[in-house]
Amino acid sequence: MKNSPSIEEQLEMHRKMVVVRRLEERLGDLHKAGKTRGPIHRCDGQEAVGVAATAMLGTGDFVTSTHRGHAHYIGKGVGVKGVAAEILGRATGICGGRAGHMLIGDKDKGMIGGNAIVGGSIPAATGMALSIQVRGTRDVAMCFFGDGAAQTGICHESMNIAGLWKLPVVFVLEHNQFGLTVHHTVQSPVADLSIRAAGYAMPSEIVDGNDATAVYRAVAVAVERARRGEGPTLIEAKTYRMQGFSTSDMGGYQAEADLAEWSRRDPITVSRAALVEAVGADRLDAVEREAIAEVEVAIDEALAAPLPSFEIFTNSAPYAQAV
Amino acid sequence: MAMMRYAEALNQALREEMQRDSNVFLFGEDIGRYGGVFKVTRGLMDEFGESRVRDTPISEQTLAAMAVTASMTGTRPVLEIMYADFMPLVLDALINQASIYEYLWQNVTMPFVLRTQGGGGAGAGAQHSKSLDSLVAHIPGIKVVAPVTPADAKGLLKSAIRDSQPVVFLEHKLLYNLRDEVPEDPDFTIPFGTAKTVREGSDVSIFATSRMVLESQKAAELLAAEGIFAEVIDLRSLRPLDIDAITASIARTHHAVVVNEGWRFCGYAAELSATIMDYAFDDLDAPVMRVTLPDMPIPYSEPLELAVLPNATRIADAARAALK
Secondary structure, eight states: OTTOOOHHHHHHHHHHHHHHHHHHHHHHHHHHTTOSOSOOOOOTTOHHHHHHHTTTOOTTSEEEOOSSOHHHHHHTTOOHHHHHHHHTTOTTSTTTTSSOTTSOEEGGGTEEOOOOSTTTHHHHHHHHHHHHHHHTOSOOEEEEEETTGGGSHHHHHHHHHHHHHTOSEEEEEEEOSEETTEEGGGTOSOSOGGGGGGGGTOOEEEEETTOHHHHHHHHHHHHHHHHTTOOOEEEEEEOOOOSOSSTTOOOOOSOHHHHHHHHHTOHHHHHHHHHHHHHOHHHHHHHHHHHHHHHHHHHHHHHHSOOOOOOOOOSSHHHHHHO | OEEEEHHHHHHHHHHHHHHHOTTEEEEETTOSSSOOTTSTTTTHHHHHOTTTEEEOOSOHHHHHHHHHHHHHTTOEEEEEESOGGGHHHHHHIIIIIITTHHHHHSSOOOOOEEEEEEOSSSSOOTTSSOOOHHHHHTSTTOEEEOOOSHHHHHHHHHHHHHOSSOEEEEEETTTTTOEEEEOOOTTOOOOTTOOEEEEOOSSEEEEEOTTHHHHHHHHHHHHHTTTOOEEEEEOOEEESOOHHHHHHHHHHHSOEEEEEEEESTTOHHHHHHHHHHHHHGGGOSSOOEEEEEOSSOOOSSHHHHHHHSOOHHHHHHHHHHHHO
16 A cells, blocks of 8 residues: 555564554553652553654654654654653663753754643644745655644644644644543533644545554655645544553543553554564564664663762853753 | 934844844734734844744743743743733743742753733723833843833844843833934844933933833923033843943932832832942932832822823922932
8 A cells, every 4th residue: 555664664564563562551650669759641552653653753853742742752862861761761762851851852853842731742743844845945844743732722723723723733632532521521522633634735635553564654655745835734643541640640530441441452452463474473573672672771771870070051141040 | 323213223133133043933913914013023024934923822921931941941932011000910820830940950040031011101091001010020030121212122132032032021002113323233232231321310210111211301401401410321231230220320419219110119210229229328318219100009090100100390399309
């Protein structure tokens, strides 16, 4: 099928999803052991969206993320060691411990970056797309945002401007069913938020967000369209948040039946089933072992790394004056 | 030097910087085909085209957030927000976005300019007359300037566009028609953080912002007739602040009046007063006097509006009180 990932690309997506899953599981354990600081927003079950949607992008393409961005970071190529160390507040973190897990940015990888003001990623990518259009390059901007963020005013404003100016932006709506604890049916009168795209004169597509290949195909079409200067696309990836809002979530509002059903359709299970015939169980096992080992090393190194020391930030006159 | 109005000086600065750097572009409401409701961008769409001069939908919150990230990715956007009263709509982009990334990520720069205009005196009512300087000057990492003369308007706007950090550029609706000499050198710029002494004096220092500089100059005339010699300092740059100019003036006069058209409580004048206490307390012979808008909405009808706006009479009264 056109725009399908190659087997090697699928395998790489599979590897990255396993990296993210292991990272989330280890962070959950470390939180319980009192070794993390502040809330951590895990994306277990949503890995296919972030990993597959970024798989066809280059480092010149920009991605903006959310407070639940680990799959976006790893998908866009930010190193797992720097990410793990940042989440654990270490001096070796990708942002030196200044940012924390919600605000990771890595300009060299085009990931700028996490954004924990819900909806903030949407105008952020739209502004990058404006920059691309003014400079006349073929890069694209992509934002991830959830069904909660889709209810913000800036979501409407951004999509209107992007549609009006045919900006090279791909809006990836990661529909995980919940805005914090509130189910999407209590936040919007429509189940399929992408029907709004018609109001902004842009195409849209609903995809199974737990199927990496399906996400890849839909996003690849949108990215090519943006590169050709034909404007934005809204991709609505239906998925499900398997963990709570954050590590501080006490739960109790997610239906057991839903959890069981979405667990059956776990994106890593889906990906493994799609690949096993082509590459064999042995190779998949090896790839998964390697991915898990990479995370273990990253976490161990981060835990052994020094905490940062505070230095007055003298690189910038207004900041320096303010300290 | 050429004689021109404040609005024309701004227009010239924009034109020169757009000619100098193809990554400079303008966007905002009514700025393109119409040339801006205060005529600052007149003719620029014809000269530079519709990609670099863009009329926008009424979406301030998003436009400001877009300026932040467009500036992070290779362009130098200049966004016009039509009234300073609309600044609350863009505060998330300034406070939660622009303010943080240079610290968190360090290898990013955000060379954007957010132009807006505020101030009372035009009968525009409670939602189109305010000076909200303290809202933006409060934010670490954001520079804030407020030029009074056409020359300063041009030189500071050119500096703002060339700067690698976010700049909020505060104009005043009653200054656009002010005419004066403006340097024509295309590299004429004015560094941030430099105040300007507009009248020398020995008895009391009046530190003012934006149009209040003109009222302070009038106040100094009133005081001179009584034998009181006031020094008037146009701060020009609200952040960074020229603390050396402030302390040097107080070291001469030992009395200080601060004037700002915004609200009093937690206002920009309050910050000036506290800064003077931090840096010049030992040189003061009397408490710092503040002249501001009272803490209330700006009324519409002329006598009501004039009753609340700070003016020369009130500034002179404050100076006399400081000297009492």
